Amino acid sequence: KAGVTQTPRYLIKTRGQQVTLSCSPISGHRSVSWYQQTPGQGLQFLFEYFSETQRNKGNFPGRFSGRQFSNSRSEMNVSTLELGDSALYLCASYPSTGGHEQFFGPGTRLTVL
Amino acid sequence: AQSVTQLDSQVPVFEEAPVELRCNYSSSVSVYLFWYVQYPNQGLQLLLKYLSGSTLVKGINGFEAEFNKSQTSFHLRKPSVHISDTAEYFCAVTTFFGNEKLTFGTGTRLTIIP
Numbered sequence: 719k720a721g722v723t724q725t726p727r728y729l730i731k732t733r734g735q736q737v738t739l740s741c742s743p744i745s746g747h748r749s750v751s752w753y754q755q756t757p758g759q760g761l762q763f764l765f766e767y768f769s770e771t772q773r774n775k776g777n778f779p780g781r782f783s784g785r786q787f788s789n790s791r792s793e794m795n796v797s798t799l800e801l802g803d804s805a806l807y808l809c810a811s812y813p814s815t816g817g818h819e820q821f822f823g824p825g826t827r828l829t830v831l
Numbered sequence: 832a833q834s835v836t837q838l839d840s841q842v843p844v845f846e847e848a849p850v851e852l853r854c855n856y857s858s859s860v861s862v863y864l865f866w867y868v869q870y871p872n873q874g875l876q877l878l879l880k881y882l883s884g885s886t887l888v889k890g891i892n893g894f895e896a897e898f899n900k901s902q903t904s905f906h907l908r909k910p911s912v913h914i915s916d917t918a919e920y921f922c923a924v925t926t927f928f929g930n931e932k933l934t935f936g937t938g939t940r941l942t943i944i945p
Contacts (some may be wrong), residue, residue, distance in 0.1 A: 753933075753935075761935035761938075810875075818882065820931065824872075
């Protein structure tokens, strides 16, 4: 089975722009979560989606949003980028039930200048 | 809400020596516990998990961890490390109650000295 894929892998944007990151889960997985990783704050939970519905949301401003499509693929969007949004954004997918193991993608490295 | 504390931000160890990476958690409800490893420029890979049952859990690459409920700890151990174990290690918890949000510790950077 192919693993979790994230596109793009690297991205450079300037302050005030917006960005969309994409995540394709492992085939058959219906749940997707997003995490932000920074040197200062570590790994922080952004959102969780199951069957196109946001099931859980972390403590991030409204500039951060996401969605999930019927094929379980997910996107996250950050509007009005700030320097502090520079981070590695990780997506994880998992089956809807059981196991609780989350399979992580390689991440998208976002740099905001 | 739950939290995870990894007391050691960096651990240098000589090759073939044993290592223990410490993890303590806090939660008002029962939790599931995980250790993930992150190699440079990569995502997270699951090493092992504790869901229930035996408190000694064996994972990949020769790692094991022991769940201690009274001490709210889940320390990771390996009896003999290799250069290839150089990476960052994260302890994480999630709760039983229907959502899969992982709460991570701040990570421990393991450096193997040849």
